[in-house]
Structures are given as C-alpha cells and as structure tokens.
Amino acid sequence: MAEQPLVLSPQGHLKLIIFDCDGVLVDSEETCCRISAEEARRVGMNVPDxxxxxxxSGMALPGIQHMIEQETGAKLGAGWASMMQKRFVVAMKEGVEPVEGVYDMLNSxxxxxxxxxxxxxxSQEEMDAKFSITNLEHFFKNRIHSARDMGIPKPKPDVYLKAAEEEGVSPAECLVLEDSDTGAQAAVDAGMACVMLRPEGNPIPKWNNILRINHLSQFAPLVQKALQQQGR
Incomplete structure (x- = not known):
C-alpha cells in the first residue's frame, strides 16, 4: 500500500485542491484524442481510434505535433496546434459529458x-466550452489555469505552481487529482501530492506522493478523512 502523502496526514495542512480537466471533470479526452488520431492518419501515422x-492521453498539442512529425517525417506547420485547438473547441460545443460522479464530488x-x-x-477557450456545456463553470469561476495558454504544458510543473501561487499556498499544501501519467509527473515535480483516477487493473506510476482511486466517489471521503485528522 502506498505511503500516505504528508498533505493528507495528521501532520499535514491541506489548503488547496487542484483538478485536471479532461478525464477528471469532463469526459472529453476520448474526443480530443480521436481527432488527434484522425490528423495522425492523414499524414501516415497508423493510430486506430x-x-x-x-x-x-495527457499530451499537449505541441507534444502531439512533435510525435506525429517524428513518426511520419511530415511537417505539420506552425499553425497546426492552433488549427487543432479550434477543432477541439467546436467538438466541445457540440457536446461533452461530465465524468460520472463529478457533481456529487464537487458539492461535497x-x-x-x-x-x-x-x-x-x-486552452482557456476549450475549458470555457467544456464547463459551460456540462454546467461546471460555477465551481471554478476565475480559478482556471491553462498550461496551453502559458506556453508551458505538462509534464512541466509550471501550471500547478501557478495555481498554488495564485492561491497563496505552498506546493506541499496542495492535493492534485489527475488521470494521466503526464499530469501526475507535473504534480509530483511541483512538489504536490497526487491522487490518480484510474480504473481497477490499470497501473499507476510507482512514484512517491501518489495514491489512486477507481471512481470519483472515493475522492471526497479521502479529503474528509484528512481534514478530520488535521482537526478541521
């Protein structure tokens, strides 16, 4: 069993929870990855849907572009990521679903x-579309940070550090909820504890400061127990 991260222990001080978006709050990752696969196949990379x-999963558009170009030798061009971002926004406005259990979890x-x-x-534009269509925007008004817009995507830790800075707390006082290895690496490298949302049977990285849950319904009780142990 993984060792309990300090921020969830009786000696810790949990002051901020930071959520990834895709695959944690909004079930849009499959749609975005499918669109990326379509583009990859267009230039000769064999990626079935x-x-x-x-x-x-978890990759920023510049990383996806680099992968496709490395695999195929194609030059997608300087405007490729912006074009793809626009496709993602259109897809989000046509409809995405909330992750099962997200409303109960956030209310708790x-x-x-x-x-x-x-x-x-x-991007901020993508998240605005996702949160609007899923009615999640009121939970996060003016509290959203885009690594895409910062130009420093995960697995770099900068977007998590920015969120902590804006809240005025230290990384050690933050708990991150992620679903991808890329995002988890960013959280751990930021000095934060990370809970990974992964189905049973799917492994998680064997890193310090990582725990797993199999369903969002398990997250709020984990937080509640930590707060009680910390006398809050």
Missing part, C-alpha cells in the same frame, strides 16, 4: 470549505 487515448468538496482550482493542458 481505439488506440487514440493510449497514444495521446465545496461543503468542506477547501478552495479548488483547475490546471489543465487545455
């Missing part, structure tokens, strides 16, 4: 009084 999430966290923020590789 059923393998799209495995290949592109809200009642506990722990501040929340979002830090994602998606």
């Amino acid at each position: 059923k393998q799209a999430v495995k290949v592109f 966290i809200q009642k506990m009084g722990v501040p929340v923020r979002v830090a994602s590789n998606s």
Whole structure:
C-alpha cells in the first residue's frame, strides 16, 4: 500500500485542491484524442481510434505535433496546434459529458470549505466550452489555469505552481487529482501530492506522493478523512 502523502496526514495542512480537466471533470479526452488520431492518419501515422487515448492521453498539442512529425517525417506547420485547438473547441460545443460522479464530488468538496482550482493542458477557450456545456463553470469561476495558454504544458510543473501561487499556498499544501501519467509527473515535480483516477487493473506510476482511486466517489471521503485528522 502506498505511503500516505504528508498533505493528507495528521501532520499535514491541506489548503488547496487542484483538478485536471479532461478525464477528471469532463469526459472529453476520448474526443480530443480521436481527432488527434484522425490528423495522425492523414499524414501516415497508423493510430486506430481505439488506440487514440493510449497514444495521446495527457499530451499537449505541441507534444502531439512533435510525435506525429517524428513518426511520419511530415511537417505539420506552425499553425497546426492552433488549427487543432479550434477543432477541439467546436467538438466541445457540440457536446461533452461530465465524468460520472463529478457533481456529487464537487458539492461535497465545496461543503468542506477547501478552495479548488483547475490546471489543465487545455486552452482557456476549450475549458470555457467544456464547463459551460456540462454546467461546471460555477465551481471554478476565475480559478482556471491553462498550461496551453502559458506556453508551458505538462509534464512541466509550471501550471500547478501557478495555481498554488495564485492561491497563496505552498506546493506541499496542495492535493492534485489527475488521470494521466503526464499530469501526475507535473504534480509530483511541483512538489504536490497526487491522487490518480484510474480504473481497477490499470497501473499507476510507482512514484512517491501518489495514491489512486477507481471512481470519483472515493475522492471526497479521502479529503474528509484528512481534514478530520488535521482537526478541521
């Protein structure tokens, strides 16, 4: 069993929860990865739709572009990432689904009084569309950070560090909820504890400061127990 991260222990001080977006709050990752796979196939990279999430999950668009260009020798051009971002926004406006259990989880966290923020590789425009269509925007008003817009995507830790800075807390006082190895690496490198949302049977990285849950319904009780142990 993984060792309990300090921020969730009786000696810790949990002051901020930071959520990834895709795959944690909004079920849009499959759509974006499928669109990326379509583009990859267009220039000769063999990525079937059923393998799209495995290949592109958690990756920022510049990283996806680099991978496709390396695999195929194609030159996608300086405007490729912007073009893809526009395709993603259109797809989000046509409809995405919330991750199962997200409303109950966020309402529970809200009642506990722990501040929340979002830090994602998606652009602000994409997240505005996703949160609007899923009615999640009121949970995160003016508390959203885009690594894409910063120009420093995960696995770099900058977007998580920015969220902590804006809240006025230290990385050691933050807990991140992620679903991808890329995002988890960013959280750990930022000096934060990370809970990974992964289905049973899917392994998680064997790093310090990492825990796993199999369903969002398990997250709020984890936070509640930590707060009680910390006398809050």
